[in-house]
Each structure stands twice: as C-alpha cells, then as structure tokens.
Amino acid sequence: MQKKDFSDGPCPVARTLGVVGDWWSLLIVRDALNGVRRFNDFHRGLGCAKNILSSRLAKLVEHGVLRTVPASDGSPYREYELTEEGKGLRLVLLALRQWGEDNLFEPGERRTTAVDRASGRPLAPLEMRDADGRPLGPDDVEVRAPAP
C-alpha cells in the first residue's frame, strides 16, 4: 500500500487493494458492518493505535467507503457511517471469512459466524457463476486483458 500506486492501473483487484488493502481498513469495515460508528468504539474493538485509526478512517472517508455524520444521538461528536459503496464490501468480507473458516480453524474451535438473521443458520458458501447463473468450477474462469 505504501509507495506503489495502482490507482490508475487496469486491474480492479489492485485498485481495490489500494483502497482497503492494508491491515486495518478491512477490519474497520468489518466492525462498521457490525454497527460500530464511533471513534472510540473502533479503537477499543481493534486495539490499534489512535493515530493509525485516525488516518485510516480519513482515508476511507476520502475514498467514499465511509462518511461522517453529525451525531446519531444527542452527543456532540460525529460518527462514521458506511456508504452504499462501503456496504458493498460485505461480499469481500464474507469471502475472507469463509476462506478463514475453511482453512484456518480446527474443527470445533470457537469462532464468530455469519448467519442468516431470519433462520439463524450459517450462509451458503459463495459461488462463482456465469452470466446465466450457472455455477462455475475453479478452472472455468480466466482473466482477460483489456481491449487494445
């Protein structure tokens, strides 16, 4: 994230990582998706240095992932709210979550789980699908360079 700048490159993956590709940004978005809105709540939940949190929040606001709003209750402070753009990152977070569940946990180990609010059951694994909605296997996909 530091020196290299892919923000004008042709790869959407690299551009996205330019916005949320550092250690804290996606964890901030994760907490924001869970309803966290206040500086100190992010700070406590993440345990990251306050100056870093401050700069990350500013960067996310700058890129339109978060916006600041005056106050939700009567308190005189502002809060951080996900934009629609920011909410779109829930798919990224879910993909990261499912990969971690599958590969980084022992069976039976304690973990947080994303569930369907209505039924309380865990979500289905994400699937790649073609334009008609048919599931695609690992080798059915390739990345094409842009037209010249």
Place this chain on the structure above:
Amino acid sequence: MQKKDFSDGPCPVARTLGVVGDWWSLLIVRDALNGVRRFNDFHRGLGCAKNILSSRLAKLVEHGVLRTVPASDGSPYREYELTEEGKGLRLVLLALRQWGEDNLFEPGERRTTAVDRASGRPLAPLEMRDADGRPLGPDDVEVRAPAP
C-alpha cells in the same frame, strides 16, 4: 499485518488477513491464479522489491497457500504452485475485483475482466445466499459471537 497477531482470535476475517492481509500477498495470489509460477515472473509482474517478494512467497508457502515444486520443464529452478487452499482464495480475489469494477472505474475505462472461459462473458456478481440457496439482502445477515 506487522505487530498485531489475530492468528488465535475468534474472527475468521482477522485470521485470514493475518495470512494474506498485506499489500503484496493477494497480488501474488492473483498472479498465481493467472498461471505465474516463477520468481522472476512474479517480480516483473508486480514490480516489488525482490527481498519482499522473497519473504512473501516464503510466508505464503509457510501458511500452505503456495508450495514449491522442483521444476515444471527441464530448468533447474523450482516453481511456486497454488495449493487447493490457495486456489480457494479465487473467491476473495473475485469479490475484490467486482467491488473495484463497480466503484473504482469510470465507465469505459480500460480494465482486466474475469470471464467464463467457455462463453467469454463476464461472471455474474457474487451473491450472499442462505443455507437453502436463497439470495439474501444486505441487512439479512449478522455476525454471531461464538458460543461460550
């Protein structure tokens, strides 16, 4: 990525970021999914410092995302190959890609595209689904803490 260690925490997102959460790792995996296998090819494709590339490759091997194999052709060098675990990250990469396409490109701007190899058409957007395969909206999902 640097000091904080979430590798024994309860959140699969944080654990996953501990493995691939730094600037270069996911770009390495992206190139690996595109068939890159050799050190110098990664180096040229990414433009990152060679010592960093070296340490990232080693870390990904250590975490089981990549493995080294003796040689694919006759050359005396080893190559880096995705494990099944590593291939599972294609969903993460696709989620990042689709978010970037939707939010970080002007209409008509040049970009790489993930397509169904059979039809050549772009993939459908990823969708969250419940355990029965029914699509879920943004607010139908919540994250539950582990059982005590």
Place this chain on the structure above:
DNA sequence: CTCTCCCGGTTTCGACATTAAACCGAGAGG
C-alpha cells in the same frame, strides 16, 4: 466559576518494515 473527566483526536519519537540497489553463487551458453 472552577475542577475534573471523557471524547476524539494530533504530535512525538523510537522501533520496525519496505525499498532500491548492489552483490553473489549456481548453472547454462558460447
């Protein structure tokens, strides 16, 4: 009015990570 605490940061500074560039050993080619 004054004292103090809490919130939301900013500043400072030492530690650590990253970078570019130089270097190096093994193997291939000429």
Place this chain on the structure above:
DNA sequence: CCTCTCGGTTTAATGTCGAAACCGGGAGAG
C-alpha cells in the same frame, strides 16, 4: 574461460507503525 540469467540475500536509506504523551472542547460535580 567469460559472460549471462535465475533466484535470491545483504546493505543502507527511507517510510510507516505503534505507544504514549499531549491537547482542546464539552459535560458534570461542587
């Protein structure tokens, strides 16, 4: 024998991060 490429490692300069100190505004206590 000389040189080139591959796959790194080492080195020195630079940049970034983290912990802690600091700070200003507002609220509440007395």
